[in-house]
Amino acid sequence: METLGNSGEKKSEMCGIAGYTGAGDESILKNMIQAIKHRGPDIQDTFIQANLGLAHARLSILDLNPGGNQPMFSSDRKIAIVFNGEIYNYISLKKELSNKYEFHNNTDTEVLLYLYKEHGIKMLDKMKGMFAFAIYDFEDQSLFLARDIMGKKPLYYTTTNSCFVFGSELKSILKHPKVTKELNIEAVNQYLTFDYVPTPNSIIKNVSKLEPGHYLVVKNNHVVIKEAYWQHNFTKNDDITFNNASEKLDSLLNNATKKRLMSDVPLGVFLSGGLDSSTIAYYAQKNSSNRIKTFSIGFEDKSYDETNYAKQVAQHLDTEHHTGILTQNKTLELINKIYKNIDEPFADASLIPTYFLSEFTKNHVTVALGGDGSDELLAGYPTFVSNYFTQPLASLPNAIPSALLKMTNGLMKVNDNNISLDFKIKQYLRGFLSKKNHIHQLWLGSFTPDEKKRLFKPEVYASLQDNTGLNIIDSHFSNANKEWSNFDKITYYYYQTYLLDDILVKVDRASMLNSLEVRSPFLDKDVVEFVNTIPQKYKLKGFSGKHLLKKMMENKLPQNITSRSKKGFGIPLSQWIREDLKEEITSILLSEDSYFNQNYIQHILKEHFDKKRNHRKLIWNLYLLKFYMINNNLI
Incomplete structure (x- = not known):
C-alpha cells in the first residue's frame, strides 16, 4: 500500500490480508493473520461482526499513522476493505474523486474505497499497480475480491459448507478450522512436472488461487461470479518501426521505474549484472538525484558467480554497490529455514539465493526494484530460441527423441556446472517426449509423464484424473x-505459468519472509500492453532474444552486458546432493509414504550419486515435496 506524506512523496507499506464470511470468530481470525505476520509485522488488525471477519497485517515503511490501519471503512461505514499492494496512479484517481468524496487520510487504500463506491467492479479498469484485495459491501452483503493483471500479489480462497475463506498465503487459510487439510494428489502430479503447483490449483484439496486479472464476488458464502476483468491482447502494430518501438519502450520503462522510486525510505535495486537488472538500475539512477544503492550476491563456485558483471555495471552507473557472498555453509543453513516457511512445495532452487539476496538487501534498504518479467515479455529465455527447432522434431515418434536422449546419456559426461552444455542438450531432448504444446514445460520442468508413471505407486497412478499432469497446458x-x-x-503460456507461479512466487515469498518490498517495472501495465503489440521480429532475431531491449540499452550500458547470454540464478545443487545434502535427502526420499515407488527413487538416487546421470531436478523436486508433506503431516 502507498501513502502520500506531508512532503508530497509516497510512503509504501507491505501487507498480508485474510478473512472469511460465514462461520468463524475472533480467535480464528487472529490465528489466520498471525500465520502471515511476516508480511506485516508492525500491526495486525481485525474486524469481526456476525458472519464476517476481515484481517490485515501491516508493515509500515516509514511511520505507523493509524489513519492507514486496516480494515478500513468508508465514512458512512457501508464499505470495508483489506488491501495488499500499491496503486501507482492513486493520486490521479483521488483527484477525479475529490469533487464528490471527502478523504480523511493520504492512503491509496481509502481511494479504493471511494473508487468502488463510484464505479463498483468497474473500478478495476482504472487501477494500475500490484494488488490483491477484498471489499465487503454491507448494503449488498457481498464480498468482492480481485488480483492484479500479472498476479504479482498472491490470493488464495476456498469454500466450505459453512464459510468462504481467503488469505494472502495458504498457511493463513489452513488456520480456519472449517478448512480440511487434505493433500491434492492432482496438484502433486502437476508439481512433479512444473516444480510448482500451477494456478488455479493449490497443494491442498479444494483451496484455489485466484487467477491474475480476475475478480470474484461472494454471497452467502458461495462464489456467485468469477470473471476476468482484463486479458492480454497480442494484436500487432505492424506499422511501428524498430526505432519508434525502441523510443516508446525507453519512455515507458523510464516512467515505470520512476513511479516505483517514490518512497520516503531507503530504496535500492537488485543488480545481478544481467541485462534486465542492469536496465532497471540504469533507469533508477537516471531518475535519482543521489547515488542509488545496488545489491548483488556471489558464489564460491565461479561457474555460478556473476559479481564481476554487477560491479562493472555499478561502476558504469556510479551506484553505491553492495555485494554479499552466499557460501555453501550459509546455503545449507538456509534450506530448513526457508522451506519450513513456504506454504506450498516449490522446487526452483534459485529461491535460496533470492532469499539470501533479500535478506542481505534488507540490511540496507526496505524497498528494492528488480528486473523480473523481461524474459517473458521479450523472449529472453533460451527456450524461445529453441522453439525454432521444434517443428521437425515434434513430428517424430517419441521413440526417436527417446533414443537420442538415451544415446546422449551414454556418450556425454555429466557436468555439474551451471546450465552446462550436456544439461541443455538432455533437457532439450526431454521436451519431445510428449506432445507439441507440452514441449516448453518439459524443457523447464522436472518429471516427464513416463517418469511419473514409474514414480507413483500403481494404485495412486490409476487414481489420477490427468495422469500426465499436463492437461492444464492444453487449457491455456x-x-x-x-x-x-x-x-x-x-x-501467453509463460505469463500464465512460469512467470506467475515460479518467478513471482519466488520473489514474493523470498522478499516477504524478510519484510522487504520488491517492485517490478517491467511488469508495469503500460509496458506489458505495449510490448504485447510489437512484432515478433523485434523481440527475437536469429538466435538471440530480447533484441529490442539489447539495442535500446547498447549505448546506455557496457557492451558486454547487453550482448552476454542469459545465465540464470543457480546454485551448485548437483554436487551438494552428492555430498553435503546426501544424508538428509536420502533419509527424506526413502522414508515410507503412501504415494511413491521406493525402488524407482533408489534408482535415480544411485544414478546421480554414481555420476551416471544428473538427476538434480528430479531429486530436488521430490525431496522438497516430501519435506513439505512430512512438515505438514500430509504423508
Missing part, C-alpha cells in the same frame, strides 16, 4: 485467442 493454449501466432500463444 485453448484459452489463447485463435488469431494469435504460435509465438504469442507461447508467450
Whole structure:
C-alpha cells in the first residue's frame, strides 16, 4: 500500500490480508493473520461482526499513522476493505474523486474505497499497480475480491459448507478450522512436472488461487461470479518501426521505474549484472538525484558467480554497490529455514539465493526494484530460441527423441556446472517426449509423464484424473485467442505459468519472509500492453532474444552486458546432493509414504550419486515435496 506524506512523496507499506464470511470468530481470525505476520509485522488488525471477519497485517515503511490501519471503512461505514499492494496512479484517481468524496487520510487504500463506491467492479479498469484485495459491501452483503493483471500479489480462497475463506498465503487459510487439510494428489502430479503447483490449483484439496486479472464476488458464502476483468491482447502494430518501438519502450520503462522510486525510505535495486537488472538500475539512477544503492550476491563456485558483471555495471552507473557472498555453509543453513516457511512445495532452487539476496538487501534498504518479467515479455529465455527447432522434431515418434536422449546419456559426461552444455542438450531432448504444446514445460520442468508413471505407486497412478499432469497446458493454449501466432500463444503460456507461479512466487515469498518490498517495472501495465503489440521480429532475431531491449540499452550500458547470454540464478545443487545434502535427502526420499515407488527413487538416487546421470531436478523436486508433506503431516 502507498501513502502520500506531508512532503508530497509516497510512503509504501507491505501487507498480508485474510478473512472469511460465514462461520468463524475472533480467535480464528487472529490465528489466520498471525500465520502471515511476516508480511506485516508492525500491526495486525481485525474486524469481526456476525458472519464476517476481515484481517490485515501491516508493515509500515516509514511511520505507523493509524489513519492507514486496516480494515478500513468508508465514512458512512457501508464499505470495508483489506488491501495488499500499491496503486501507482492513486493520486490521479483521488483527484477525479475529490469533487464528490471527502478523504480523511493520504492512503491509496481509502481511494479504493471511494473508487468502488463510484464505479463498483468497474473500478478495476482504472487501477494500475500490484494488488490483491477484498471489499465487503454491507448494503449488498457481498464480498468482492480481485488480483492484479500479472498476479504479482498472491490470493488464495476456498469454500466450505459453512464459510468462504481467503488469505494472502495458504498457511493463513489452513488456520480456519472449517478448512480440511487434505493433500491434492492432482496438484502433486502437476508439481512433479512444473516444480510448482500451477494456478488455479493449490497443494491442498479444494483451496484455489485466484487467477491474475480476475475478480470474484461472494454471497452467502458461495462464489456467485468469477470473471476476468482484463486479458492480454497480442494484436500487432505492424506499422511501428524498430526505432519508434525502441523510443516508446525507453519512455515507458523510464516512467515505470520512476513511479516505483517514490518512497520516503531507503530504496535500492537488485543488480545481478544481467541485462534486465542492469536496465532497471540504469533507469533508477537516471531518475535519482543521489547515488542509488545496488545489491548483488556471489558464489564460491565461479561457474555460478556473476559479481564481476554487477560491479562493472555499478561502476558504469556510479551506484553505491553492495555485494554479499552466499557460501555453501550459509546455503545449507538456509534450506530448513526457508522451506519450513513456504506454504506450498516449490522446487526452483534459485529461491535460496533470492532469499539470501533479500535478506542481505534488507540490511540496507526496505524497498528494492528488480528486473523480473523481461524474459517473458521479450523472449529472453533460451527456450524461445529453441522453439525454432521444434517443428521437425515434434513430428517424430517419441521413440526417436527417446533414443537420442538415451544415446546422449551414454556418450556425454555429466557436468555439474551451471546450465552446462550436456544439461541443455538432455533437457532439450526431454521436451519431445510428449506432445507439441507440452514441449516448453518439459524443457523447464522436472518429471516427464513416463517418469511419473514409474514414480507413483500403481494404485495412486490409476487414481489420477490427468495422469500426465499436463492437461492444464492444453487449457491455456485453448484459452489463447485463435488469431494469435504460435509465438504469442507461447508467450501467453509463460505469463500464465512460469512467470506467475515460479518467478513471482519466488520473489514474493523470498522478499516477504524478510519484510522487504520488491517492485517490478517491467511488469508495469503500460509496458506489458505495449510490448504485447510489437512484432515478433523485434523481440527475437536469429538466435538471440530480447533484441529490442539489447539495442535500446547498447549505448546506455557496457557492451558486454547487453550482448552476454542469459545465465540464470543457480546454485551448485548437483554436487551438494552428492555430498553435503546426501544424508538428509536420502533419509527424506526413502522414508515410507503412501504415494511413491521406493525402488524407482533408489534408482535415480544411485544414478546421480554414481555420476551416471544428473538427476538434480528430479531429486530436488521430490525431496522438497516430501519435506513439505512430512512438515505438514500430509504423508
